[in-house]
Amino acid sequence: MSATAGKTPTPDQQVEAELYKKRQKIYPREVHGIFAKMRNLAMVALLGIFYGLPWLNWDGHQAILFDLPARKFHIFGLTLWPQDFIYLSLLLIIAALSLFLFTALAGRLWCGYACPQTVWTEIFLWIERKVEGSRQQQMKLDKQPMSARKFRIKATKHLIWLLFSLWTGFTFVGWFTPIHELWHELITFSLGPWETFWILFYGFATYGNAGWMREQVCIYMCPYARFQSAMFDHDTLLVAYDEKRGEPRGPRKKSADPRELGLGDCIDCTMCVQVCPTGIDIRDGLQYQCIGCAACIDICDEVMDKMGYPKGLVRYTTERALKGEHTHVVRPRIIVYSAILLFLFSALVYAVATRVPLELDILRDRNTLYNETDEGLIENVYTLKVVNMTDKPQTFKLSISGLKDAELIAQSDEIKAPSGEVVSVPIRIRIDPENLPSSGNDIELHLESLTQPGLETTETGRFLGPMPEL
Amino acid sequence: MQKNPTIYKDQQELPTIQRVISVLWPSFLVASISTFLFFAVFDPIDLGRLAGYPELTRIGGYTIGFFFFWVMTAFSCGLTCYFRKPVHPPTIK
Numbered sequence A: 001m002s003a004t005a006g007k008t009p010t011p012d013q014q015v016e017a018e019l020y021k022k023r024q025k026i027y028p029r030e031v032h033g034i035f036a037k038m039r040n041l042a043m044v045a046l047l048g049i050f051y052g053l054p055w056l057n058w059d060g061h062q063a064i065l066f067d068l069p070a071r072k073f074h075i076f077g078l079t080l081w082p083q084d085f086i087y088l089s090l091l092l093i094i095a096a097l098s099l100f101l102f103t104a105l106a107g108r109l110w111c112g113y114a115c116p117q118t119v120w121t122e123i124f125l126w127i128e129r130k131v132e133g134s135r136q137q138q139m140k141l142d143k144q145p146m147s148a149r150k151f152r153i154k155a156t157k158h159l160i161w162l163l164f165s166l167w168t169g170f171t172f173v174g175w176f177t178p179i180h181e182l183w184h185e186l187i188t189f190s191l192g193p194w195e196t197f198w199i200l201f202y203g204f205a206t207y208g209n210a211g212w213m214r215e216q217v218c219i220y221m222c223p224y225a226r227f228q229s230a231m232f233d234h235d236t237l238l239v240a241y242d243e244k245r246g247e248p249r250g251p252r253k254k255s256a257d258p259r260e261l262g263l264g265d266c267i268d269c270t271m272c273v274q275v276c277p278t279g280i281d282i283r284d285g286l287q288y289q290c291i292g293c294a295a296c297i298d299i300c301d302e303v304m305d306k307m308g309y310p311k312g313l314v315r316y317t318t319e320r321a322l323k324g325e326h327t328h329v330v331r332p333r334i335i336v337y338s339a340i341l342l343f344l345f346s347a348l349v350y351a352v353a354t355r356v357p358l359e360l361d362i363l364r365d366r367n368t369l370y371n372e373t374d375e376g377l378i379e380n381v382y383t384l385k386v387v388n389m390t391d392k393p394q395t396f397k398l399s400i401s402g403l404k405d406a407e408l409i410a411q412s413d414e415i416k417a418p419s420g421e422v423v424s425v426p427i428r429i430r431i432d433p434e435n436l437p438s439s440g441n442d443i444e445l446h447l448e449s450l451t452q453p454g455l456e457t458t459e460t461g462r463f464l465g466p467m468p469e470l
Numbered sequence B: 001m002q003k004n005p006t007i008y009k010d011q012q013e014l015p016t017i018q019r020v021i022s023v024l025w026p027s028f029l030v031a032s033i034s035t036f037l038f039f040a041v042f043d044p045i046d047l048g049r050l051a052g053y054p055e056l057t058r059i060g061g062y063t064i065g066f067f068f069f070w071v072m073t074a075f076s077c078g079l080t081c082y083f084r085k086p087v088h089p090p091t092i093k
């Protein structure tokens, strides 16, 4: 049916088609080395943050909590409300731009070290290795027919994976609803249906992505992997095989001089292929499947060491450096990204620094435009909504200005608003009609905190009265 | 500079699982963003009250909203996939 039908597919197409048809399970060999250490460090740090941070308290509340049920975000001392949506959007834009900048500079470092997909796959692989053993043992086990022993091993692995996934789902929900309460609900079997659903949903996604899908997520599903090539240029850091030095590849004795044999430095041990989590051969050149995890660097350095050759046949480098040219770190693309980032970041800092965590809304009484009191004064009735967006209870003092001799009548002189709450305050304002310049006037309400000096806001409301007599 | 995956002349060559992913996954991403934007402005409790479901919790509202968006976006992705089929089967030379 296709336009290419009838022609023989290119070898490339054949390989791809095979990949698509039936995925060969990849058994990455374990590596040790400097980059493996860094990867493990990043993994421990990131998993520590993910699983640990929700349990941390700050000032009597969860330190970081994107409290969806309460529609409030707590980030240490800062509390953000839906009104503060702009800050969050700004933050997301900054994060995206940083990723652009970072990608242009350092390529897929994000993929190799920090991406949740990589990090969770890595920990799942670790569990798999603990249960099933080394690469060879895993391959052997998978070839065996089902037996009691095989079943036991497989069941253990999946059980640990599932428990770990459920814990991940629980923690995930704990970023969005208070985790201590969630824990209490969990152990008393009183979890709400929606919370249960999301724990299972996220847990299942973790199990599927890190246990089964693995590199396929990077290759077929990740949008970043697809568009990152737009951010790459010839000066971007990447993992590459030094073809000039390595080829022609071939096995040889350690004692042999490769130059005499007409060989390059690659001994064709295929170790770099065995360690690759995406199952590619780095010696085939740059490939979009490569997540830049540097496992092949570590292993090849080890091989080079054993052979007594210099390290770095596979190494972090740039396309320019591979061609023997000089790499430019500072280049227009980097300057533009950095400038925009700097601007957005300053804007964010400024906005957060000058943010007033207090809101005053003035709602006029809808039923009457105005009343006349027995003393002949004009009276307007309002309901004030005071939103205390700080994380401390506040006592406010209300004052008015803008109209001469206006009198403010409230239930009490002070307005008390608990932290993170909206309080409604009914007030009346009375004024002598002689002091009203027109039938509709602006009046300013000024709210000032007695607890926290400097926390104040002013809103303008309408004061209605009769048409002044001319 | 980077080696591209083989470009398929016709989507029909993709195996089913890939086509399923190409419908469900982009719609998932777009649904997530839509849910975020939508509920930044609207409070599910208010919406629930308006729609006559005062007992709806916020988490419940978010969840329903998310799946609603997901079903709709998946529907759209599915239609795109469907309409990509050639109307006339190409003649094989």
Ligand code: SF4
Binding pocket: A241, A246, A249, A265, A266, A267, A268, A269, A270, A271, A272, A273, A283, A299, A300, A303, A313, A314
């Ligand atoms: S690990 Fe190094 S020496 Fe071995 S095949 Fe790969 S590139 Fe060649």
Ligand code: SF4
Binding pocket: A239, A272, A275, A276, A277, A278, A279, A280, A281, A282, A289, A290, A291, A292, A293, A294, A295, A296, A297
């Ligand atoms: S080619 Fe090397 S850097 Fe790229 S994914 Fe494979 S092991 Fe990691």
